Amino acid sequence: MADLFGDDPVQPSSPTTAENAPLADRLRPARLEDVVGQEHLTGPDGAIGRMVAAGKLSSIILWGPPGTGKTTIARLLADAVGMRFVPVSAVFSGVADLKKIFAAAREHARLGQRTLLFVDEIHRFNRSQQDGFLPYVEDGTITLIGATTENPSFELNAALLSRAQVLILRRLDAAALERLLERAEALMDRPLPVDAAAREALIASADGDGRFLLNQAETLFSVRIDAPLDPAGLSALLHRRMAVYDKDREGHYNLISALHKSLRGSDPQAALYYLARMLVAGEEPLYVLRRIVRFAVEDIGLADPQALVQALAAKDAYDFLGSPEGELAIVQACLYCATAPKSNAAYAAQKASWKAARETGSLMPPPNILNAPTKLMKQIGYGEGYSYDHDAPEGFSGDNYWPEEMTPQVFYAPTDRGFEKRIAERIAWWDELRKGKNK
Template identity: 50%
Template sequence: MTLFDPPAPLAERLRPRAVAEVVGQTHLLGPGKPLTRLLASGTLPSLILWGPPGVGKTTLARLLAGEIGAHFISLSAVTAGVKDVREAVTEAEGRRARGQKTVLFLDEIHRFNKAQQDALLPHVESGLLTLIGATTENPSFEVNPALRSRTRTLVLEALGEGEIRTLLERALSDARGLSGIEIEPGALNLLARLAGGDGRRALGTLEAAAVLANPVTKEAVTEAFGKHLPVMDKGSEDFYNLISALHKSVRGSHVDASLYWLARMLQGGADPLYVARRIVRIAAEDVGLADPQALRLAVAARDTAEFLGQPEGDLALAQAVVYLALAPKSNSVYTAWKRVTRAVQEGETLPVPLHLRNAPTELMKQQGYGKGYAYYFDDPAGSFAQAYLPGGAELGLYHPGSEGWEGRIQERWRKLKEAHGEAGEPSGDT
């Protein structure tokens, strides 16, 4: 670094120099915990470190390599490829010949495709490379089963507010940090809360706020923090966790939670039309006939969101979510449909009774198609008396719920069941 080079970011300058300096992850590094036991044994297996941003995955990988005296090679799956892996293998072979182990750290390992991940397999299996992969995505979905079977997955947790405060206080007292800068207690607590468990974000915000004010105030923290909202890739675990939370909150009739998860998705960059389709599904699946207007409102919200775009269209989705959360709930049609589709897929194919069949030709009429059919408006009693399933079969598929509109029509449904239960099979039916 020359006199004119800018200093490294605060988070980089304050990287722990020993495992004992790591803040957080006590479930892995505390007395008797998994990593503590591994380091005490002097061995280090290949690992996948899975956790949110800013919790120390890269730092921990470096420190673990240092603890066993291994050479550390760092690659990012965002920019690296199979060629870089081959170069790391060649370097590792040379170091093994001199009696030194090699740890290959692969950041964002989920960015490697199947072929790239497969290129690691023989070298991990032979022990030439000790692989430490870091990922913010669920390895069950993003890392090949063959590679997962050769590694051990450790889950890193978001830092608590107390742990974030420890990092910030260290930054203000450590010679590598911001010595000479002070922070108001309220500003410290605010920053610890806003950081959302991300240590790197907390330190970066503190560094920016220190330029704005000394001592650092709550106003400086707010200005430095700016707008930090999760940006989601469709297909990521966070994306599906949020859509699941939205759906379940609406189903549970919790209005505030429903609005919050909706805002998290839309402000985080989720496709509003995807969210709208899920809202339509909720109306059909969980509100159903308890409020027949719900589906119409959800479809209207979807059309409005498409017509207006963002941010105006988001209000229509919010209106639909509040309506659905407040609405009575029924999944009777949903469960009836699951039963009947299973019955059709797995059961015997039932023939259409002759009197219900279409008879557009004279030959069909001669064969008995449509014979004896009782038209409801001409013969209501006869209509109820005829069978609508062969042999008067009863499948027992639909059972109305007790909420809203469905609760009010239960008596009619009961009387209809009784009327149809008296049905006999007209002669000539099969």
């Protein structure tokens, strides 16, 4: 089936749409201006709108979530500029298929017919296969339109990206999805059998995917429903859409980044949302726990030393209880970290001290703080003049512990937040004592 929004394996479409074709196919737009939700690209001032107005099409990578119109746009682009449209899927095609397409495109070019090659799921081609497009794009044998749901920066060769313009399709918002439902109702000549609240729930369940929404609407039109469904009735009839989430893809990194930054920004509500997004979608709980432990030392540190204790306790609790009971411990650690005072002073101190160690790593500590286990070491001054702090007033000797060739440095600068405020007061007190002893 040639889909409305461009993320299923693509086959050439027939000139007419059969009456028994899926609803999404029957509602396929016939003009670029009928594509919903992508007006930033297809409008007069958009990149695609300008290309069509000029009658000249460059190679493009269409990047966007499932069900947002990638295949539809490619087909309509070919029609708009009078090009031959050849669709392939990277899932089902190989080098031999591409060679035949390139050879046919050259023959058509000799007859004055340009070819638009649409490659669905282009990120599924490996690097060498992607390189195979380059000479045919460069010499104009084909104009390449690639569709991908994955970040092109990670999945496509730099050489291929340099020869194509990346255009980003947006997930369909509620207004765009509502327009699709209205078109479906006009085609079916009857309203959907749902009440207003259920209609909102239906749109929300699509998660920005227009094809999914129309498939759900088709199910509603196909069954006998005596009275409009409320949200509970709708949920009982339709299957729930699973969240789009690939644990080895960009969505994985986007959500863990959102969780970390929500914690750093002391927003427990947003942090819980992103935590739920990951766990509900099937993320490994220990992966999330590792990030929370890292957060506790990177972004809280000594502002609240209990944050690390809480994070590690959550890991132990989850190991002991498993899912789903152990997930409450993850929630507790998430909330503790989100609401704790924040400081990256320890993190900054680590980076600064590591840098100094790399630059001055051969300097000897001062002799007075070196052990002298042998007679020779005592004779050359190891340990001579060392002050035992516990014997000094206030338990503080004020000795110099830095290499003689190095001036004392400040790596750790505690904040005035949480427990670090008390640490800062201690350090300031020791500094004053040290100044008094060195006068």
